[in-house]
Amino acid sequence: MPNLWRGETDDEIRAALEVRYPSLRLARPENRRVIMGAFNVQHTGHFLGGFQVEVLLDVPDELGLPTVREVGGRIPRMPERHINDKFGTACLYLPEDLAVRVREPLGIIEFLDGPVRNFFLGQIGAEMGTPFPLGEWGHGADGVKEMLTQLLGSDDVGTCVAFLELLSRKVIKAHWPCPCGSGRSLRDCHDGVVRRVRQRLPLTTRRFLLERARKHFPEGQTTRNRP
Amino acid sequence: MTPNEYLSKILDEQTLAEDSDELKQLRERRQDVEDLLRADFGSSPTIRYGGSKSKGTMIKEAYDLDVICYFPRDDDDAGGTLESIFENVKKSLAKKYIVVPKTSAIRLQGQNYQDFHVDVVPGRFVDDNKEDAFLHRTTGEKKRLKTNLDLHIEHVKDSGVVSSIRLVKLWRIRRGLSIKHFALELLTIEVLKGKKSKSVDAQLEYLWQKLRDEVESIKIEDPANPSGNDLAELLNDAVRQELSTAASSTLAAIDRDGWEGVFGKLATTSEKKAAVIEAARAVSAPSRPWCHC
Structure with a gap:
């Protein structure tokens, strides 16, 4: 099984977030490693939208990448919006597809800049009536x-x-x-x-x-x- | 466009029109909540809007609605203790909603866990004046909190800095700051005391300078219970440090990019839509969402 997660230390993650995603912070609630805060999607000076998220570093998926949850309740919990559990767990990508596309393991910034941003950009599109401009995979x-x-x-x-x-x-x-x-x-x-x-x-x-x-x-x- | 004009337009963008779908849904939800509670508890509880809706500080990007449900002092129908009132109101709401207990409120969700952005706050009036009320706390050592909705509303409305409060609220959301909105609101009013004649941009810059340079010295107290409710935990060292860092980078962004560096470019809905499509085109490593259902 491919492992697409490049392990980083807490200090490395904190330093990276501070520069690129200052609205996110690494916290340790109940001794878990969780990135919390606002994930903002911006493009050429436009603020397109913001989501309250949790990135669970200790809960890896089948590719070793962290689980991401939308916790602000902005996205309806339904399969059509690619969130279908009460915790707001985001189905960011099709693991098979990402395994094929990604050549080198991802660090936190590549992960946030890539599949996470793509997902939330799609959600903003969905809210505006132009759903998932990057496309979406069929369910299951x-x-x-x-x-x-x-x-x-x-x-x-x-x-x-x-x-x-x-x-x-x-x-x-x-x-x-x-x-x-x-x-x-x-x-x-x-x-x-x-x-x-x-x-x-x-x-x-x-x-x-x-x-x-x-x-x-x-x-x-x-x-x-x-x- | 002057900074003040720009900020005024940002506030316009963040204002929920009276006939907006969001407000319409919230009003319907509030009525539904009231009907549920009245069916179980009759006419005795006082049910009304609280929070940002009553204070005029609501913003589109975080438009949670607080509905208070306070029982008269001598009414035991909903329970003899604050905790039992909280539990019985929760039970009543659970007939229709998924209920998520928060510190002093009950969050409502739909059966598919859709968040309705509605918090119901159960409590009991302290006396027959129906002003001060006690709330149950589900966390922390103190299990009781004294509050006064009208005093809170008055405190915000009389501050003369409601526009700044709304913008600071937006700043908090976009910055993902962990400080509770209630504490930030009190802090904003405290720091901007005597500054209400200044323009909104000047108020905000002043506030952020204070947060950057003197955050340790800022003290806040609950106007409803100045000596009783200890807000120290809401403004602990970690929260203060986070505020100071965020304020510092915000001021740097203003220096570097002007006010658009803080709140983004102004755009119409169609311009925003076009920006979303353009942003999608610019993605170099596309990935698509899936659903493992």
């Missing part, structure tokens, strides 16, 4: 399927899983059957796709994608549509 397994389709070029879950099974191997031979199910060898079929993904993603990420795909699409749902 639908989003995973969309992402795998973009990565692997097949909208068939079974085929995607077969590709990921192949991609999770250390060694891949060109004479092996192509995972698309065409009956041709890899070299005569989807060799280009496999090469591209192998070059782009490390083995840990490819295995992570397989593990997650199996979780979202249990055995019975991955029957391949033969071409």
Whole structure:
């Protein structure tokens, strides 16, 4: 499983926040490490919106990144707004997608500047009637399927899983059957796709994608549509 | 545009129009709360607006509504103790809402945890004059707090610095400061005593200079109970330090970028919308929200 969190000391986090996000502060309530305060989204001098947040450094997600909560009650707790628990936990990103996009582990500022800011920018858009200008993933397994389709070029879950099974191997031979199910060898079929993904993603990420795909699409749902 | 004109426009942006959806919803919610409480406790409690709505310090960016529900001194229908009044009011509201107890209030949420921005404050009048009241405290050593809503309203309205209070409230929200609004309001009034003839920009700069340079010496007291309610914890060393640091960087921002450095550029709704789209276009590492439901 890829770990996208670059561990930083409290002092490093405090110093970074002071410069870039002075409205956030690192606190230690009940011995937990929590960044609290206002997360403000600004652009070219415009104040676009502010959200009261908690960034739970000790509650990592599947990528090792902190959990973020909107605690001011500004965002309705509903799946359409990508917040669906009473604590205001934000579904900032699709873990599979972030694992593919992020090459180096993130520090606190990269995390806040990236997925956190993107999320709240989208929320401001949603409030103004231009929802999620950066787009949004389908809910649950639908989003995973969309992402795998973009990565692997097949909208068939079974085929995607077969590709990921192949991609999770250390060694891949060109004479092996192509995972698309065409009956041709890899070299005569989807060799280009496999090469591209192998070059782009490390083995840990490819295995992570397989593990997650199996979780979202249990055995019975991955029957391949033969071409 | 002068700084004062700019700040006046910022205040306009932060004003909830009487016919705004937000105020309409709050009024409906208040009526709903009153209906619920009247059904259980009849006509005896005094139910009215408290907090920023009654003081005229409400801002759009943080428009929580306080509704007070004070029982007469000799009325035990809602409970014989302050704690039982608090619990019984909570129970009554819980018939329709998810209730979240705060220090002296009860926060209302919808069944899907949507925050309605409404706090109900149960209490009991001290005597038949129906002015001073006792509130139950759910935290801290002291379990009782004496207060007087009308005195608080008067204290704010008579201060002559309501515009500054509203802007300081906005500053607090955007800066994510941990000081309670009540304490910051008292502090603002205290520091700006004798400065009400100054322009709003001058008042704010003066306030921030005081916070930057002399924060340790500022004292606040609750006008409703000057000697009884100890506000020291609301203005402890950490809070003072945080205020001083924020004031210092705010003054630096004014020097560097003018007042827009503090409250941002003025913009119409369509300009803001365009800025959101432009900001999205400028994102170099896009990520999209998901939902693992």
